[in-house]
Amino acid sequence: MKKRNLFILLIAGLLGLWFFASRRSHAASQARPNDPWVFRSVMDKQPRMITFALHNNLWVSYSTDSCSLYKAWPGGVDFTGAVYNMRHGPQPMSIGAAWLENKNRQPWEVTVGGKTETPRTDYKGHRYTKDGAAEIMYDLVLADGHRIRINERPDYVQRDRQSGFERTFTVENAPVGATIVLRTSVASIADPSGIATDGAWQQTQQTTQENNFNLRALAVEGTLTLKTDQPTHFTAMFVSQALLPNPFDAERLALEAGETGAGTVSAGEKLMAQSDCRTCHNPEVQTVGPGFRQIAERYKNVPEVIAKLTEKVLKGGAGVWGAAAMSAHPDLQPEDATAMVNYVLSLDEGEDDGEGGGAAKQLTDIPESSWLRSDASVVDKEVVSGLAVQVFNLSTAPLTLKDVRFDAKPSFTAIAPSLDAEGADFAPLRDNFAMAAEGFLFLDKDDNILFQLGSDDGSRLLIDGRELINHDGWHGMEPKEAEVALRAGYHPIRVEYFQAGGGRGIQLKWARFGNTDMSVVPQNAFFHKSTPDLADAPAVMGGSGALPGDGAPLQEVHPSYTLTQARPDGFLPKVSGMDFLPDGRLVVSTWDALGAVYVLENVESGDPSKIKVKRIAQGLAEPLGVKVVDGAIYVLQKQELTKLVDNNGDDVIDEYQCFSKGWRATANFHEFAFGLVYKDGYFYATLAIAILPGGASARPQGPDRGKVVRISAKDGSMEFLARGLRTPDGVGIGPDGEVFIADNQGDWLPSSKILHMKPGAFYGSFAVDSTTVAQMPIQQPVVWLPQDDIGNSPTQPVVLNDGPYKNQLLHGDVCYGGLQRVFMEKVNGDYQGCVFRFTQGLEGGTHRLVWGPDGALYIGMIGNPGNWSQTDKLWYGLQRMKYNGQSAFEMLAVRAKTNGVEIEFTEPLRPGDGWEPANYTVHQWWYKPTNNYGGPKMDEEELAVKSASISADRKKVFLEIPGIKTQHVLHIRLHDLPASEYGNGLWTSETWYTMNAIPAADAGTPLPRPVPVQVADNTLTDKEKADGWALLFDGKSLDSWHSYGKKTIGKSWVIDDNSIHLDAKPNPDGGWQTADGGDIITTEEYGDFEFQYDWKIGACGNSGVYYHVLEAPEKYTHGWMTGPEMQVLDNTCHPDSKFPKHRAGDLYDFIECKYETVKPAGQWNHARIVFRNGKVEHWLNYRKVVELQMFENGKPTKQWLDLIAASKFPKIPAPEFGLLTKGHLALQDHGNLVWFKNLKVKK
Secondary structure, three states: HHHHHHHHHHHHHHHHHHHHHHHHHHOOOOOOOOOOOEEEEOOOOEEEEEEEEEEEEEEEEEEEEOOOEEEEOOOOOEEHHHHOOOOOOOOOOOOOOOEEEEEEEEEEEEEEEEEEEOOOEEEEEEEEOOOOEEEEEEEEEOOOOOOOEEEEEEEEEEEOEHHHHHHHEEEOOOOOEEEEEEEEEEEEOOOHHEEEEEOOEEEEEEEEEEEOOOOOOEEEEEEEEEEOOOOOEEEEOOOOOEEEEEHHHHHHHHHHHOOOOOOOHHHHHHHHHHHHHHOOHHHOOOOOOOHHHHHHHOOOHHHHHHHHHHHHHHHOEOOOOOOEEEOOOOOOOOHHHHEEEEEEEOOOOOOOOOOOOOOOHHHHOOOOEEEEEOOOOOOHOOOOOOOEEEEEEEEOOOOOOHHOOOOOOOOEEEOOOOEEEEHHHHOOOOOEEEEEEEEEEEOOOOOEEEEEEEEEEEEEEEEOOEEEEOOOOOOOEEEEEEEEEEEOEEEEEEEEEEEEEOOOOEEEEEEEOOOOEEHHHHHHHHHHHHOHHHOOOEEEEOOOOEEOEEEEEOOOOOEEEEEEEEEOOOOOOOOEEEEOOOOOOEEEEEEEOOOOOEEEEEEHHHOOOOOOEEEEOOOOOOOOOEEEEEEEEEEOOEEEEEEEEOOOOOOOOOEEEEOOOOOOOOOOOOOOEEEEEOOOEEEEEEEOOOOOOOOOOOOOOOOOOOOOOEEOOOOEEEEEEEEEOOOOOOOOEEEHOEEEEEOOOOOOOOEEEEEEEOOEEEEOOOOOOOOHHHHOOOOOOOOOEEEEEEEEEEEEEEOOOHHHHHEEEEEEOOOOEEEEEEEEEEEOOOEEEEEEEHHHHHOEEEEEEEEEOOOEEEEEHHHHOOOEEEOOOOOOEEEEEOOEEEEEEEEEEEEEEEOOEEEEEEEOOOOOOOOOOOHEEEEEEEEOOOOOOOEEEEEEEOOOOOOEEOOOOOEEEEEEEEOOOEEEEEEEOOOOOOOEOOOOOOOOOOEEEEOOOOOOOOOOOOOOOOOOOOOOOOOOOHHHHHOEEEEEEOOOOOOOEEEEOOOOOOEEEEEOOOOOEEEOOOOOOOOOOOOOOOEEEEEOOOOEEEEEEEEEOOOEEEEEEEEEEOOOOOOOOHHHHHHOOOEEOOOOHHHHHOOOOOOOOOEOOOOOOOOOOOOOOOEEEEEEEEEOOOOOEEEEEOOOEEEEEOEEEEEEEEEHHHHHHHHHHHHOOOOOOOOOOEEEEEEEOOOOOEEEEEEEEEO
């Protein structure tokens, strides 16, 4: 009998083992419903959750704060939030009814030696098992400090098509004789037999559940006593449907509610609700972009329109509606984009007369009566570039345009090159002003144009005396549109505008026929009649003369650096953290739905085809920092510092160990943790405050927000070091090994800033614990970053290692983009200094920086809607910038003096330059913190520069400036210092110095100005001779030149004003060139060369300089038939100025200048053409305006051949045009007055 009982028990035990094992193996083999299937996030408004997507029928979520099960449910997750669908505010929520929800948020009891206690729980992370499952790890910490490790494995099980949830507990380090009890909830079971366990289960409560379909089930409470010497299994088998209602469903569905409130929500409508559409669009009215109904009313619901709009949704770009470009959506599936477009177009319930059907397919479809004819009385020679503007300063704010007396005498008259201005573009105008811009709109051909007038505040547009757009009244920067058919020629145009306080802006854009994209109406379309009273009128609205680095952001990569890619094609990381492993591989974390970590190798190659990438971890919650310490990877998640562990050496992370999470957190979407840096055994990170969608600080705030955290690398313990931050998205180690922080503008932060981390410091944000911090002194920033002048959303600072910039600070900026450089000095023991523009030209908004073992700086990019990206840049990117040793001319440092400031340059000034006080303008102001977003510049004033003194080496200038005040920002701008002694143009002309304190006894010494040394025109300095330069004109003879195809030079080419001058007179034969003039060419030919010269053009004149000209008059009548040209032109009034690629400095008919640097007719311009190794550069007034790789290995590049094929030259014909790598230089006779001097060439 005993043997039989033992046999039965053995069989039962084996069956039990088979029962649990079969269910576990079955669960492990299931395809997971989400990737990643284990992920960290907020869930149902609870922070610090970990969720397991075990099966389509089973998702389970745990709190890592209490180490307790939260709920189990079959419906999946609505992944909403910035990293999922770009929505700011909402966070992930469970979908649908739950199988069970645990009511026991502190579920553990431990009894040792007859004493029962509720232990403290300490989450230790999660890990993946060898059989494809995962488990969470946590400690039960007893009162005496003893730790009992619990490893809990959740699994989906299925029996007879019945879904179930199995929890497997493994206990480690339990005291001898300890009893470990878990209180837990179970629901949606048919009866108590739905629970199976090999532990000790005791039911304590039972209730009945029922849904609307009369499906009944049980919900029970009970305790489970775990086995301490072997795993404990606990399984619940559910009924056919989950029965616990989800209280978050109503809120989630409200967020997804149909735009019309209809009961049935289409697939496209639901997709739009889950995307970033509402960031810029309202269902009914225009906001940043058009309302959905407006779009529907414009476009016809036909396949070609659907395809066009789908492409727009996917690719983004400037559109026909608003001033802001539409965001691209590269991660959106095309079929989803199509569904969204279909939904929007379905909103038009009226007549379908949109562009897709009712608009003209061809210009010939437009009736003659609809065309507006041009003014035939206007001729080219009577008009000059730009619109004449009358400006009216107003004593009070007008309500409408009717309140402005445009017939009164204007305050002043100006010229507007274009209508595209906002903010500082109106300087010196600020509030309560009006203007009327008048002139002519020139069209080179008949066209049907959609105009868009945007303004803040009121405006209207008239063409040919007809009001096209009335956009009157007070409003923000909003656009209105109108369409009109215009014949070629000049059309009278008038734009009226007023500003009544607050923001200011005016912008006129158009979309020409056949083009759906809007663009600003270009300068070469606007003209006005030239009159004496307008000859010296100042420029307004885009006419400030701002150039990259001089009143405007840079556009290109710093000359001292070479930029290469650091990612393979197809890898599109939104970089949130970076560091290098000891073996030279780069670790990158990404701020996206995957929450992933990658390892890249061969990044130092700069060759995308050689760079390899591997994902090693995923499922992290918005990781915004990575640091490698002793070969171990640490990742700063939103609410935890995590150590990543690879147990088996396969470069895939097995364990996600919770290293530290001692700060308190809520579910607010903005409670980021930023970092990560390491110093002397400690990690440093910063905690953002909670904000509401739109930017205002949330109330109340968690007490730990806005602080600097220091975490011990030894044991994960942490302490708060400083407070008063807002969105400190950047922590870095700077000079002297000190920690520096970048904080972003907001309430109490009038502008963004760079801070020095000092223990105990308060940095000025009163959003958290305002009563306490109100009694604390504010630690001033190292530098303020004036908003949109030099910063917008600053990010990680790093110390700069290269060349003359060593031990300065660099930081990125997501919205302003590029990198900015900070020079710091200590005054009265605290850091203060100045900020310079340093580089742009990167592929995205800059976010994370790290120096590589190869000495290069690696730059990670990021972006997101809601004004958190750099305009016209990618939302991702990873590039490498390496110092190349090439010198750049710029301010290296600005130092405070008792009586002014000292500026140090990277290169010496030219002899005689810089002594004029007029070479420098200085303004100062202070910032007033308020509870509004941002803050005003207070008491802004211009300071007089009393004297300027140049050092003996010409690398420093002391500016004597009375009236500098402490706690002020100084803006210093250089003027008329175009180049250094080495000939390099000034890279950037501005700096912003934060004058927290003035040194007490460190005065600069004003020096007497030396007698200036005059360098005669048409001569070479000793240095130029030594460098190999040769003169092509000595001011006395034209021996280096002859007319094309002749041995002599035409008599119209003379020496005048110490220059080569074309004394152009009308040709009696009616030809376009001067009588006895013609093009002149050099005697010698040049292959690789550098050619410098000065030129000035007569009023409305045209000329040019050719290079690589073939002198073959038997084949070609002119030099321009073989040689490319750098254009010489009066851009204001010559007819060619209407055409892009035909203006001064352009590579004629091929590439237009990057920006306009030309001086007016009658003034000297300095030009330089460089051709070296197949690459040509055009420089105009010390700015590189054109560059093109024409040849590689002696053969024309495809780009150059394509440009030639698309130009006018194949039609001439000129079969050898642009194909020569050696030839003459030539000066063009275009029948207009022109002068050339200081012509120098170096082979």
